Amino acid sequence: MSKTLTRICFFLLFLGLGLSAFAQFRVEVSGVGLTxxxxxxxxxxxxxxxxxxxxxxxxxxxxxxxxxxxxxxxxxxxxxxxxxxxxxxxxxxxxxxxxxxxxxxxxxxxxxxxxxxxxxxxxxxxxxxxxxxxxxxxxxxxxxxxxxxxxxxGDKGAFSTRIAYVTKAVQRYQLWVADADGENAQSALASPEPIISPAWSPNGSQLAYVSFESRKPVVYTHDVGTGKRRLIANFKGSNSAPAWSPDGRTLAVTLSRDGGSQLYAIDAGGGEPRRLAQSGSIDTEPAYTPNGKSIYFVSDRGGAPQIYKMPASGGNVERVTFTGSYNISPAISPDGRWLAYISRVSGAFKLHIMELASGAVNAIADTSADESPSFAPNSRLIVYATQQQGREALMTTTLDGKLKARLTGQGGDIREPAWGPFQKQ
CATH class of the missing domain: 3.40.50.10070 (TolB, N-terminal domain)
Structure with missing residues (x-):
């Protein structure tokens, strides 16, 4: 089964994570840029x-x-x-x-x-x-x-920012915060049950994530500096796929409390969720646009998973992806120009990027088990999880796919990357 399904509530599965807890990373750069x-x-x-x-x-x-x-x-x-x-x-x-x-x-x-x-x-x-x-x-x-x-x-550098990712060693899951090159990792949370879908708050002080410690998916927010966390969504059924609004006040989440997986908005401090769309289909994986006006998400309302867009407050839904029959995991670049996502091509799951203004789409990875794309805050690189030579790893790639760097753990696999925002110095 493809590991790209880990974050999709279509299947509500969690596949094995990996990486020995204290493994150091090495950067392996491949490819050549044009200029x-x-x-x-x-x-x-x-x-x-x-x-x-x-x-x-x-x-x-x-x-x-x-x-x-x-x-x-x-x-x-x-x-x-x-x-x-x-x-x-x-x-x-x-x-x-x-x-x-x-x-x-x-x-x-x-x-x-x-x-x-x-x-x-x-x-x-x-x-x-x-x-x-x-x-x-x-x-x-x-x-x-x-x-x-x-x-x-002339562009702002993003090397002093942070990434979050998840590891599994034996039956121990850990959420890590590390430098943008994968080094200097600090454990934010450890659990005997899966942790998935980490998402950074706009100011970089908190992570939202899904924990299975209650033997069901539940959404928490976690203060990175203090370690304090808050229970955000623990409603009947599944609670998953948190995404922060750009002002940090709201989380879009996927809940099945009313039957079927649907999108809701909930205050970042918790409270009663507000349903964003009335649909008999499965809607999941929300992602806000940088201006906060729209949400991209995945839905099977057309018969198979595709990426759609709607106003952040709910309303008319517009289909975005038309190339390929199975497209998931949308990520919007902070400059609003690009949509990264995973597309199934001949049974392989590959990272694609769309220029939103033109709709032009390019496959930018030659691997076949890609997942969880996340943009650097300067919109110039993407981090994603993939599999190479039987091992899971994090990769960064330029937007044209011409140069990639593999962040390789020495003792296992890593998953669920999320690139954090710029930090105040």
Whole structure:
């Protein structure tokens, strides 16, 4: 049975999750983007004495974006205060160079500094410094990558954001919050029963999810910082597929309390749900548009699962997907331009993307068991779960599908990814 069915209440099944709880990730980048900027990221001076290799983290972030091609620095360590030999770096093929340093302060914190150079023009493009705890060294590296990405592409970087995902080890399910590259995972919840469908609140402070700890699907919200959680939907039958409205005040959920799975809106603090559509069909997997005016969802009202759209307050329903006979798991990009979803093609479940303005559709994955797409908050990457060589893994992909990065656990499988919003610094 396809693992893409885990989140669909058509079947109310939960397939096996996986990943050993404390497995580290490695990033495997494949493919080539059409226009990649050649950049050199030197080792940071002093990082040999630090618990994190900041230069390598920055380089991996930039490579994973699909926008950059790394130039070999041959182990050269350069700090932010030394003007580089720009002619030598041009000869190596670099257009840009990142240099920096890390030093431990007397109070145990670390002083991290960096500078970005345009070696073609010989210009200093600026830099920053951070004083961070040891636990936040990776975050500092991700923020450096964000700075470089925005300076050189004009788009905001999303490397310092977070993802959530679910693992299963033996009969123990865990909800994790991790860096956008999958590292530095912190357990938010552990349960002997399945946890599915994590969804970030717009401000990144909470996760909504479905827990089976009551031996039925029930919706909770969970404060990531404190660990406190609130029961949102525990009505008769199934309670599933939570989605936050952009203002964070409302959750769209799928309930079967009145017979059949239908869409409801419920206050984010709990309360009595309000039915959004009157339908004899199965409606599920709601996703709000960024402006909060509409909801995309999956329905079998045409005879097979397809993606539809309706006003967020309910009303006229419009069919969105027409390519393929089975389309599920809609995700809307934060800029409102793209719809990612899973389509069954000749028995395989593949990630597709639609440009909403034109309706043009492209398959952007060559795997056959894709599920749970989620956009980066800058709308430039998608994270999704898939299966490769008999193992489940998380992948990120550029919107054209030309460059993918696999986040691979060493001891098992991972599922149900959700990419969080930008964080306030």
């Amino acid at each position: 990649q900027l050649p950049i050199a990221v030197s080792a940071f001076r002093g990082e040999d004495g630090a618990p994190q290799k900041l230069g390598a983290i920055v380089q991996a972030d930039l490579e994973r974006s699909g926008q950059f091609r790394s130039i070999d620095t041959a182990g050269v360590a350069l700090d932010e205060g030394t003007r580089p030999d720009v002619a030598a770096w041009r000869q190596k093929g670099a257009d840009s160079l990142v240099t920096g340093s890390v030093s431990r302060l007397a109070d145990g914190r670390y002083d991290v500094r960096f500078r970005l150079w345009d070696v073609v023009r010989g210009q200093d493009l600026g830099g920053q410094s951070y004083v961070v705890t040891q636990a936040d060294l990776r975050l500092a590296a991700h923020r450096i990558a964000d700075f470089v990405y925005e300076k050189l592409t």
